[in-house]
Amino acid sequence: MKKIFGILGLLIAVCLVTASLSDSFLSAYNVENVLRRSALFGILSIGVAFVIITGGIDLSLGSVVCLVGCALPWLLTVQHWPVPLALLAVVALSLGIGLFHGLLITKLRIQPFIVTLCGLLLYRGIARGFTADQTVGFGNEFKSLRLLATGKVPFFPGFDLPAPLLFLAVVAILAAVFLNRTIYGRYLLALGRNPQAATYSGISTQRMTILAYVVSSGLAGLGGVLFVLDVNSAQPVDFGSFYELYAIAAAVLGGCSLRGGEGSIVGVLVGAALMQVLRNMITLVTTRNNVEFAIIGAVILLGVVADELTRRIAAKRRAAQVLQGATAA
Amino acid sequence: MSSPILEARAICKSFAGVRALKGVSLAVHPGEVLAVIGENGAGKSTLMKILAGVQAPDTGDLLVDGVGRSIRSVQEALSLGIALIHQELNLAETLDVGANIFLGREPHRWGWIDAGRVSREARAVLGQVGLLVDPGTLVSTLTIGQQQLVEIAKALSVKARVLIMDEPTSSLSDHETQVLLRLIRELRAKGVAIIYISHRLGEVHGIADRVEVLRDGENAGHLSRSEISHAAMVKLMVGRELSQFYPHQTHPSGEVALEVRGLRTAAYPAHAVSFEIRAGEVVGMAGLVGAGRSELLQALFGVVPALAGTVRVAGVPVIAASPRDAMAAGLALVPEDRKHDGLFLEMGVRENLSIATLHRDQRVGFLNRTKERDLCAEMIPAMRIKTPNTEQPVQFLSGGNQQKVVIGKWLATRPRVFLLDEPTRGVDIGAKQEIYRLMEELAAKGVAVLFVSSDLEEILGMSDRVLVLHEGRLNGELSRSELSEEAVMRLATGGNHSTAVAAS
Structure with missing residues (x-):
């Protein structure tokens, strides 16, 4: 919980600094835009958080975004599939990818890093293959479908909520309920803490691990659909490129430990928002977009170092207390 | 008889308040096989680790060739000619046999490993132990028994004068055991002193010149060659009031x-x-x-x-x-290694107690928090688990309280x-x-x-x-x-x- 306050404080600080440096930061247009991007990345981050909680990693989700983002317009405009069928196909595709990862990781015991690294190469390659590296897009069609991502919900006069935020809200609530209120959420956390003890406690650790990868790829698929609907077209070469790293960084900033067993949905959301505000700040405040990665890298590193230091101080304090208790007794 | 090559006097050693050794003495002479026996936990392995410099004694003296020495590291022990072959194998499985034999003391020239010498000398010691594999063979491809022989070859290559073997035959086949016992006799004939720990009393009977028995971290008695018998050894190993x-x-x-x-x-x-x-x-x-x-x-x-x-x-x-x-x-199982298999150390007492019964008490997939609270309210006093509250991470509990949490978790499954x-x-x-x-x-x-x-x-x-x-x-x-x-x-x-x- 303390962890979330720390990252929330950082988010607010970055917002304040940006607002003081740039007049346009708080404009309705910009706020809507940042919220939309945060929502899209939030969905990806929640997905990868599930995997990180089990102690695994998913490097493939940027490529899943690319594959789904290219497949949807391709199926609709080139193959002329009906909308429901095309949506069903990309949903099945992304869930299938997660299942495939999960089975490789649990049944063949291949390391998640390797499995999803290969996925990263594989899915982008496939997308570039069937599109022959050509940009695929909706052109001027499918306007109503695109409203899923571009639509706005009136919030108060002069300010509307972007539609992806509603998707994020639903996903986040379901994920939080799942993690905190269901026995399976508890199993997932326990598995991340100690897979061996989880097995001894009668938890089907393989099934839970597979589930985590299915959730991760499934949400990457949802993200891919919303991303491509939002921007109207996808270039297979770089669509969704580096998104896995944004998502992983958001999850880690939000309190997920790469050791597994730790993480909260609220933290992940704040982490995802922080990433997007940072990017926004760089665009608005500097004239140089090319330092984006350097700044984001530095902020994440600072956050993680600060977290580790506070943890050590807390541990020392606790040890001192125990020692005191022991000598008193 | 000649004077002892290695002698331990009144060695004491405690771990976290538990006294593993309470003034144990031991001496071994050149060209002698001394068997050290005792029940599990009698302190044999601890004593051997002290002799070989793996651990330092709290008090007591070590004498090599009658001269008092403080053996503070494995390197020091090796330089005095004392080598320990561990109960658990300590080989780097991904390296080859030759590299393992010379690990940490590779013959080198200008910083480059002298591969020719490694191969030559490794072949020689492997021949001594009767293991006919190429020094370039990966250790991971050998059987456990062969790996044990590599360990012994490694000890031979340092020209040990005192060779300590901690249950060397526990993972060997009958044939490999015979090879090893023959090797021990050869080494003895060459004047090497051997300290041999084994639970296999038959082997001890066959090879030992003398038997030293430890019990509860103390010398329980010793037997000379003519006194060694199965019955005599068992009698010394046990024999205390219940x-x-x-x-x-x-x-x-x-x-x-x-x-x-x-x-x-x-x-x-x-x-x-x-x-x-x-x-x-x-x-x-x-x-x-x-x-x-x-x-x-x-x-x-x-x-x-x-x-x-x-x-x-x-x-x-x-x-x-x-x-x-x-x-x-x-069925319920309280596993041997509670930290590894039984507990989620960073999670609280409540979550650890309820983990095995969540499935039974679920409400269509949802946690039944009332049942979970009731379980804590029942188990913590019934098991007398000492914890400040139900959310305390179990890593901060004592070993006994941790074990009670594990037992409580399984009691809950009835x-x-x-x-x-x-x-x-x-x-x-x-x-x-x-x-x-x-x-x-x-x-x-x-x-x-x-x-x-x-x-x-x-x-x-x-x-x-x-x-x-x-x-x-x-x-x-x-x-x-x-x-x-x-x-x-x-x-x-x-x-x-x-x-x-x-x-x-």
């Missing part, structure tokens, strides 16, 4: 709760084990380390698959492919058969007694209790009946009236039932 520490009562036993027929485990596929346990019985399972006891419990509980055999709980056949199946059949693997290991004396009391209560409620223990006193104190395993085989069963430390030790070291009971 305290009134155990709350054991005889239980009226009920129906057969657990029936095991022809169970084979991966550890000892050649031996099928069969036994049954009645409701309300407390059965101890004794045997030496490596006798296959833990593997048996793990197979029963579905942690590792059994190779063959049938298991019935209350007459109903159980196919335990996973712990979940075993739990559904009414099992018919309770399996415990070394239930009191690393637990303080107060918690020990409470665990014994719990085992008694369980039996009184009609639960069948099967516990594995390396603590003979505990086996004798708590069991209605004792099953003794020897190298994967159920070597015998002792009723309470037949129970004695000598009888258990005889069966555990491979003796047969009639002589075991007659001797005691």
Whole structure:
């Protein structure tokens, strides 16, 4: 919980600094835009958080975004599939990818890093293959479908909520309920803490691990659909490129430990928002977009170092207390 | 006789307040095989580690060639000619045989490893131990027995004058054992002093010139060559008063709760084990380390698959492919290594206690928080778990309280058969007694209790009946009236039932 306050404080600080440096930061247009991007990345981050909680990693989700983002317009405009069928196909595709990862990781015991690294190469390659590296897009069609991502919900006069935020809200609530209120959420956390003890406690650790990868790829698929609907077209070469790293960084900033067993949905959301505000700040405040990665890298590193230091101080304090208790007794 | 090459005087060593060695003395002479024997936990391995510089003694003196020395590191011990071959293999599996033999003291020229010399000298020592493999062979491709021989070759290559072997034959085949014993005789003839630790009294009888017996971290006695006999060794290894520490009562036993027929485990596929346990019985399972006891419990509980055999709980056949199946059949297992297999250290007492019953108490997939709270309210006082609150991470509890959390978690599943693997290991004396009391209560409620223990006193104190395993085989069963430390030790070291009971 303390962890979330720390990252929330950082988010607010970055917002304040940006607002003081740039007049346009708080404009309705910009706020809507940042919220939309945060929502899209939030969905990806929640997905990868599930995997990180089990102690695994998913490097493939940027490529899943690319594959789904290219497949949807391709199926609709080139193959002329009906909308429901095309949506069903990309949903099945992304869930299938997660299942495939999960089975490789649990049944063949291949390391998640390797499995999803290969996925990263594989899915982008496939997308570039069937599109022959050509940009695929909706052109001027499918306007109503695109409203899923571009639509706005009136919030108060002069300010509307972007539609992806509603998707994020639903996903986040379901994920939080799942993690905190269901026995399976508890199993997932326990598995991340100690897979061996989880097995001894009668938890089907393989099934839970597979589930985590299915959730991760499934949400990457949802993200891919919303991303491509939002921007109207996808270039297979770089669509969704580096998104896995944004998502992983958001999850880690939000309190997920790469050791597994730790993480909260609220933290992940704040982490995802922080990433997007940072990017926004760089665009608005500097004239140089090319330092984006350097700044984001530095902020994440600072956050993680600060977290580790506070943890050590807390541990020392606790040890001192125990020692005191022991000598008193 | 010549003067001792290595002598230990009044060595004391404590770990976290537990006294492992209480003033042990030992001397070994050139060209002599000294066997050191004792029960599990008698302090043998600790003493050997001190002799070889792995650990430092708290007090006491070490003399090499009659000169007082403080051996503070393995390097120092090696430079004095003292080499230890560990019980657990210490080889780098991904390196080849030659690299392992010279690990840390590679012959080199200008910083480059002299591969030719490594190969030549490795071949020579490998020839001595009768292991005919190329020095370029990867260690991971060798059998455990061959790896053991590589360890011995490594010790030979430092030209050790004192060679300490901690249960070198525990993983060797009969043939490999014979090769090793022949090698030991050759080394002895060359004037090397050998300290030989083994549980296999037959081997000791065959090779030792002298036997030193340790018990509870003290010298229990010694035997000269002419005095060595199976009976004499067992007598020295055990032979102490049983305290009134155990709350054991005889239980009226009920129906057969657990029936095991022809169970084979991966550890000892050649031996099928069969036994049954009645409701309300407390059965101890004794045997030496490596006798296959833990593997048996793990197979029963579905942690590792059994190779063959049938298991019935209350007459109903159980196919335990996973712990979940075993739990559904009414089994519970308190594992040997609680930190590794039993607990979620960073999670709270509540979450640890409820983890095995979440599934049963669920409300269509949702946590039943009321039941979870009730469980804590019931278990924490009943088990006398000392914790400031229900959310305290279990890593901050003492070993005894941690173990009570593990036991409590399984009590909550209300099992018919309770399996415990070394239930009191690393637990303080107060918690020990409470665990014994719990085992008694369980039996009184009609639960069948099967516990594995390396603590003979505990086996004798708590069991209605004792099953003794020897190298994967159920070597015998002792009723309470037949129970004695000598009888258990005889069966555990491979003796047969009639002589075991007659001797005691």
